[in-house]
Amino acid sequence: MRRFELVLCIILCLAATDAGAQKLTVVGDRFLVDGTPRFLTFVTYFGGMGAPNINQDLRLIRSLGFDGIRLWPNLDTGPQLMNGDGSLRSDELKRFLQILDQAKLERLIVDVSFTYEHIRGMTPSTARIGIENVTQAVRSYDNLLFDIQNERNVNDRRFMSGTDVSRIYTAVKAIDPARITFADNAPVDTPEYAAQFTATYGLDVTAYHEPRPGNWYTLPVTEAIVSALRVVGKPVYLQEPMSTRDDLFGYPSQDRAEYFLQAIAHAKLTGAAGWCFHTEVGVDFRTGAPFFEDRLRAYPEPEWAFVSSLSPRLVLRANNGVHYLVAEGGGGSGVRADRTAAGPGSWDTFNAISLSGGPLLSGDRVALATNDGKHYLQAVNGGGGALRALSTTIGAAETFIIEKTGGGIIRHGDTISLRVADASWFVSAENGGGGNVSANAAARGAWETFTLLFTTPHITP
């Protein structure tokens, strides 16, 4: 039996390795994925240890456009990873590693948030033993970050002193110096306190759970919080913003995706490095629909509307106001700007892939996938010539900088331009539309501007 398990483990490990798992690192106040800075978007999957369909759930989460999940492996709604003395439960460890392996395959980051209060008899001292054991068990995973204790500053069973956090941080680093490790703070303290806590104990990330007033999602509120958190120069992770629903509290401004769309855009705009969509649908899988997708779809607002926005689809209307950019045949051929609003079909719809992560901001690097789902817009020879939709991979010629005058969030109806990344060529619709499209304009004029219209949920201008 043990031999079988060993063989199974080797197969799983090799499969995960073959998929080319991504490596999460921190440089300055940015998260990097495989060496490239990226704004990370997480979704709460607290009860994943008890989820009956992990593979399908994680595949969905990836396909929706999330970068990672937030998992509570000690949560009491499912199998719990630790015993009170800090030892790991063997079946639960296998379950935990199965989740991590599947996340690896799906190229998802896992925020492993520990909650010692959920384990009977566990103390900060035994929590240290437990986290040491986990650190040892997951050394080979590059796609994780550790939250030593959820809301460690709340004066109830969650409380963990700074000294205890520091001891655990040191213990983790002694085993795995590269493990990104921190402890988050709840809004019972200010963001200034949270930043100082990170600085005092030398943690890798400043994770903060924001207050939840009615205007929690607005730019001024987000800017004030993020700027306070950024002062210590570590990545700012807004780990637990407003919840979409809550059994205990009647929070304001949580019933429509619009609030969450604004919140994540403002987080990225003001310099946060990561943000988590805080839905409760993945907390307890003991009852309800077994698939995460069905749980999200059960709430058209805000859950499904929000998650449908992350991989935005859009059309680009040429400057003449009449014609739309179209990939001939839906992709795999040329690109023109002569589709009309009266013409049926969807060859004029593109999937925007933000290579910078998160909602589209002016200056972001994007690739535009065609409607056939197989091809990308490509500046032939890296620019200076035709624009086509022949490529099936994303490289420099398929990467564009999306820009709008004045900068900021790219909103529905904005006038934008597309510049070939690493070059100075702009995408241009000849005569402002009605004909060919090239990537050969050396400057931005009228022909190089397009009206961007999202076909997926988006921030109301």
Next chain:
Amino acid sequence: MPPSTPSAPPTAALTITFDENPVAFKSTGCSFATPGGWYAQARVQETAGVAVTVTSLTQRLDGAANSNLAESFNSRFGACAGGTFTAGTIPAGGAVCGLVGVCTTASHGTYQFSITGTDANAHAVTVDSPVLRLSPR
């Protein structure tokens, strides 16, 4: 035995069919900008074994060319299911397909398109589609 006279090179022959005619008004799925409209799948089949290079596409509503539907052949037609497509061409013995019709909030009675081009034997080719009857909304 009299000398044989060389036969004239064949001319391309195009046949156009719709998958639905008359076509019902559909309130969704026409285009992003205008969700409602009449639309059907068109197939342009070449049957004489001579390829055609297309030079223009004209789309008409209620018998008149409509500037709101001024589009190119390449942005409207592509490969049929399982086939391939070469821009600007209807292959010899092959076919091209495309979604045609009109997305609109107005009322119309008919839709028709015409393709003009030159075949591989240098003959001018023009073909009109059947009239696509647009059912009342």
